[in-house]
Amino acid sequence: MKRPLPVVRLRVPTDEDAVAWHRIFDDPDVMEFHGGRAAELSVYEELTARQRRHDAEHGFCLWTMVDESGQVIGFTGAQPWPGDWGPEGEIEIGWRLGRAHWGKGYVTAAARQTLERVRGAGVAEVVAMVNARNARSIAVTERLGMRLAEVFTIPSSEQRGHCYRLDLHQQRTPDMTQGNRLSQSAT
Numbered sequence: 001m002k003r004p005l006p007v008v009r010l011r012v013p014t015d016e017d018a019v020a021w022h023r024i025f026d027d028p029d030v031m032e033f034h035g036g037r038a039a040e041l042s043v044y045e046e047l048t049a050r051q052r053r054h055d056a057e058h059g060f061c062l063w064t065m066v067d068e069s070g071q072v073i074g075f076t077g078a079q080p081w082p083g084d085w086g087p088e089g090e091i092e093i094g095w096r097l098g099r100a101h102w103g104k105g106y107v108t109a110a111a112r113q114t115l116e117r118v119r120g121a122g123v124a125e126v127v128a129m130v131n132a133r134n135a136r137s138i139a140v141t142e143r144l145g146m147r148l149a150e151v152f153t154i155p156s157s158e159q160r161g162h163c164y165r166l167d168l169h170q171q172r173t174p175d176m177t178q179g180n181r182l183s184q185s186a187t
Contacts (some may be wrong), residue, residue: 005109010063010076012055013048017064020072021048024098035133054079059121062094063108072116073101076110078118078126085155087127087163093120094128095140102136108143115144119168126168132160 013021026029027146047062054061062077069156074097076171081092095107118126128146130137131154146164154161 003105005105005112008106008113008133009066009067009072010110010113011066012061013064013075015045015048016085017072018044018048020064021075021096024074025096029099029101030096033134033137051077051079060091060114060118060123063110063114065095065097065106067101067106073098073106076107077114078123081129082128083155086129086152091126092129093118093121093126095137100186102180111144115166115168124167124169126166126167128164130162130164131141132162138162 022038022044025044029036031037033114051061051063055063058080060078061076062079064072065074065076066075074095076093076095076097078091078093081087081090093111095111097107114128127149128137128141128144130141130152132138141164144166146166148162149165150163152161152163153159
């Protein structure tokens with residue numbers, strides 16, 4: 001029996017969210033596949049400012065995830081792939097969640113909202129770039145209906161990575177009716 005997904009709200013990141021992201025990502029478990037430790041606060045300040053620009057220009061970004069109590073718990077969303085390798089020019093979806101909130105369905109619920117929003121913005125296909133050892137993120141891609149399209153070497157770490165793809169016009173993600181209901185309450 002599947003448990004219902006939690007209610008999660010997505011919002012365009014604020015200046016204050018940079019501080020929250022810095023605090024909740026300052027955990028070696030959270031950052032295991034992202035360099036091992038949180039970046040300096042200034043990096044998150046620049047990231048939230050860039051995401052506000054992405055939202056204004058594209059209609060999507062890495063949104064701040066807020067739980068039922070109004071607490072910032074991480075981010076999820078989409079942005080143009082930032083690397084000079086991999087799926088250049090494509091739209092990548094991604095997520096990062098504070099450790100205290102793992103295993104509760106927040107990322108899946110928020111990622112489903114992300115897919116609906118980027119579909120609504122006219123994006124035809126998304127990718128998710130995932131470290132091959134990151135079983136939790138791989139499980140999310142599978143719940144979203146994504147398929148493994150490519151195996152690659154991550155230049156910064158020389159570790160193996162996976163590129164997952166989802167055609168947004170051909171495939172609806174599982175339980176999309178629940179995602180629509182959550183998305184409508186998030187705006």
